[in-house]
Amino acid sequence: MPTWLSELLPIAILLAVVVLVLVRLPKVKEIEHSKEYRRRRVLNWLPLGLAYAFLYMGRYNLTVSKRVFEHLTNSAGEQLMTSADFGSIFGIGAAVYGCAFLINGPITDKFGGRKAILISAGGAAIANALMAAATWTVCYQLPGAATIANNFFPIFSILFGANMYFQSFGAVAIVKVNAPWFHVRERGVFGAIFGILISLGIYFAYDWSFKILSFFGQDPKLHDAVPRLPWVFGAPAVLLIILWILVYASVRNTPGEAGHKDFDPGDASSGDDGPALGAVKVFALMFRNPVIMTIACIEFCSGFLRQAIMQWYGTFAKHTNDILGNADGFVNQNWGLLLCIAGILGGMFAGVISDHLFQSRRGPVASILYGGMLAGAIVLLFTYTSAAVGWIAVVMSVFVIGVHGMLSGTASMDFGGKKNVGVAVGLIDGFVYAGTAAMAILYGQILPKEELNEAGKIVGPTTDPANWIAWPAAMIPVAIIGLVLATRVWNAKPAPKKPAPKPATAS
Secondary structure, three states, X not given: OOHHHHHHHHHHHHHHHHHHHHXXXXXXXXXXXXXHHHHHHHHHHHHHHHHHHXXXXXXXHHHHHHHHHOOOXXXXXXXXXXXXXXXXXXXXXXHHHHHHHHHHHXXXXXXXXXXXXXXXXXXXXXXXXXXXXHHHHHHOOOOOHHHHHHOHHHHHHHHHHHHHHHHHHHHHHHHHHHHHHOOHHHHHHHHHHHHHXXXXXXXXXXXXHHHHHHOOOOOOOHHHHHHHOHHHHHHHHHHHHHHHHHHHHXXXXXOHHHOOOOOOOOOOXXXXXXXXXXXXXXXXXXXXXXXXXXXXXXXXXXXXXXXXXXXXXXXXXXXXXXXXXXXXXXXXXXXXXXXXXXXXXXXXXXXXXXXXXXXXXXXXXXXXXXXXHXXXXXXXXXXXXXXXXXXXXXXXXXXXXXXXXXXXXXXXXXXXXXXXXHHXXXXXXXXXXXXXXXXXXXXXXXXXXXEEOOOOOEEOHHHOHHHHOHHHHOHHHXXXXXXXXXXXXXXXXXXXXXXXXXXXXXX
């Protein structure tokens, strides 16, 4: 196959999936909005979704950078980033991300989602620019290169932690902004559409970043990738600045701010016309809500499982490539694309059956997807040393990304209500990244450690697939816990302060 055709094929596959999803998604018959309102709503969520997609690119680019950093050494001959270092840096960032919601959730509820996404995009752009500058200094041996290389772990821990603090505003902002624009009965289907944009972020993070390293080739050589490494961080910084401008120009917090009529979305804030509660009271209210807390615990499991697949499959494929050959296969070469498609399909499945089969209940969908996740983890335990491991990981991603989008993106709107959704999504997503931090730190310690020979080639226990059994094994108990918890909220629906209104319309 010609090189140019092999480059276009993944993009063509992605576009085909997006078109299929948009064409096949059913309409919610009970909801009628004017054409003008629908058009203005697209201008609201599209730039918002793209901003969040590029936030993803500026978050998971750290994973791609590890491909090069692990081959670079400091003045003592030590790797700049070992697997344990990567696990710790990402774990620190995840912990910062999760804890930041205690601050950023109430801030977003008070000042609105529009300001929150602007803070997020601007702050993440600056943090990525600083990581690009530090990487540039090391790669091009500029003044200060030795200092950065010898203190690489603390420097990148601080910069990535700062990046993740600002990133946490983004998750709260997209839910906060969308809550007043979508009725409960249409949020599941919209979640599938919005999931397309979020899933694109995974594609940007992995495949675009990899293509930056390879300069649109298939197999980047180390000596060629090193000079390009700073752009793995620099490119999302530039893109986030562009999206900051678009969001500032187009996004508004409510239909009323955009010149349309506000309406009651029928969520947990319906009928709550009293003054806004303080942050402490809202948190106390959420902690006393058994549905919110159960969803948060489910999402702890989702955070662990999602990142166990996304963050470690590429490393597993690369380190065991001499035996399994997966690093050169289609899955690893198009990992971001396939995760993107998995997220789109998982979101479409979850959203459609939630709104049209389970009357906008989210619990049944989470239970079904967790059942698939558990089955996939068990299959992976017996097949991870085979060539099928990549495709099994992709299928598992359909389940776990689908349930994550359904609960963090949609259920948080429903049960938090548009009034307190910032705190609700902050609490739930905080648990997601607590699970991510637990996974990153655990895997950084229990997975085999790599060693470099004199030629810079990875050798040692990490190259033997049999030594990676802890990777799939650790997923199984977490999937069991998530499944049991999901069944506990099977019948849960938001309870408005007054009888839920008939599905509202906007003009």
